[in-house]
Amino acid sequence: MIERRVVYLMKGTSEGRTDEVFNRAGYPDHQKQISPLVRAGILCVKQFPLDYMHLVCLGAMKRLLTYLWRGPVICRLSKAQREQVQMNISTLKQALPAEFSRQPRSMEDLDRWKATELRQFMLYTGPLILKDVLSNDQYHHFLCLSVGMSILLDESDEKRESYLGYAHNILEHFVDGSVDFYGPTFPTYNIHSIKHLSDDAANFHSSLNDISCFPFENHLQVIKKLVRSGKQPLVQVTKRLAERQCTERHARRSQSTTKLTAKMPDNCVFLMDNAVGFIQEKRSDGTLRMDVFRETDCDSLFEKPCNSKLFNIMLVSSDLTMAKRILINRESIYKKAVCLPYKQGYAILPLLHKPE
Incomplete structure (x- = not known):
């Protein structure tokens, strides 16, 4: 695969542009005069966010998968690895809850994947599909993108803002390390711009979901x-x-609500104390009969670049007899979870987007 693209090979953090300098045309390398938008009171640096749907999902995520599937020899998967990826995808079909409009598709259809499917891979299915397929270092490199974006998409302002610095660091590590795993043609402008996504989350004090397309x-x-x-x-x-x-x-159209049932894949939730619950019965008085695994009963899906349990990504046993059965009110539910079959149990991940 031969490409002619402008690439960004410089590593590390460079000095960021500011509105103060931009407003006086202080960047002569690309500014000829003061923009009319500045005269209208618009902050041209802070008030124009990057759209992660195009930048990351349709850009970086699709580029990474394309390189793995049919890219340079340095990163292209072997025939056995591709077969393993396809097998892993097949085990996840029909396992995604109602908030997903599409179930996982074959990598042979990658060119026709929609942005929602690429987001699905990055945040939910990819950490399972690529585990034990990529080398440890390359897998951890992919997780830097997955975990970093998970932080920036978290709806909890307190949790997201407390980890903004960490998200910036691991996304920067993803960008800087991409040359080592995918070659010098990989880090295009899309890849480089991932470094600035945490700035948008900080400037707008919101999840990237709220400023996306x-x-x-x-x-x-x-x-x-x-x-x-x-x-x-x-x-x-x-x-x-x-x-x-x-x-x-x-x-006055009603807002869409989260679908919760007593059957998989729409019966898994996180409780306020980070326990994982499986709804077994919705009672007439509004309470829910639920099998609950405490966080201490769960294992981590990965340990690098951080312990996955830090962001509510964990493994539970498929044997629900090991869980504690309780009755709770719906108000005790923190958020819906994505429950995917993995080996002899389930991988539990927080749902980070609204219904598609």
Whole structure:
């Protein structure tokens, strides 16, 4: 695979650009004059966030998988490794909960994977699929991207902001180490820009989910469904949207809620004390009968670049008789979990995105 791309081979942290210098055209290498946006009071450095859907999912994650599947010899998987990856993917089909619009697809379809599928691999399935396939060092390098993005996508402001510095460090390590594992053609502008994602989370005091293109991408499905024929599609969409705006029923559309059932894969949750619960029965009085594994009863999925239990990624036994059966109120649930089959048990990961 031969590419002609601008690459960024410099390692480490360079001095960041600031609005103070930008506002006076203090970067003559690319500024000819003061931008009209500056005169309008817009901060051109801090107020233009990077979109992780395009930058990381469709950019870095797809590039990494492409290099593993058919890239340079330095990183291309062997035939046996590719077969193992395909086998690992097949064991996860139909295992993802209702918040995922697509189940894992074959790597042979990689060119047609959507952004949600690449996010799915990066945050949920990839740490299982690539474990024991890649070398330890290369696997830990991938986990730097997975864990770093998990931190920046966490909805808990307190937890996310307390680990922002760590997320920045491991994402920087991912970018700087990419040349060693994937060769000098790998670190393009997309890869380099990952270093700045933690700055956006800090500047906007929010999860990257709140400043990404995913909501707009998902809304395109709604717009497409308004078109009934090939004749004047724009007129059809405009009329249907106008009708919705004029009706109170559509103006007050209910928000989507998390789906919880007493059957897998939609019965796994985290409780407020980080215990893992499997809902067995939803009772008429609103309480839930649940089998619970305490955090101390769970194992870590990985130890590097950090202990996975630090971010609620853990392994539990498939033998639910080892769990403690309790009754709880729904208010005791912290968040829904993704429960995936792994060896003789389950890998439990926090759900970090809204329904697709």
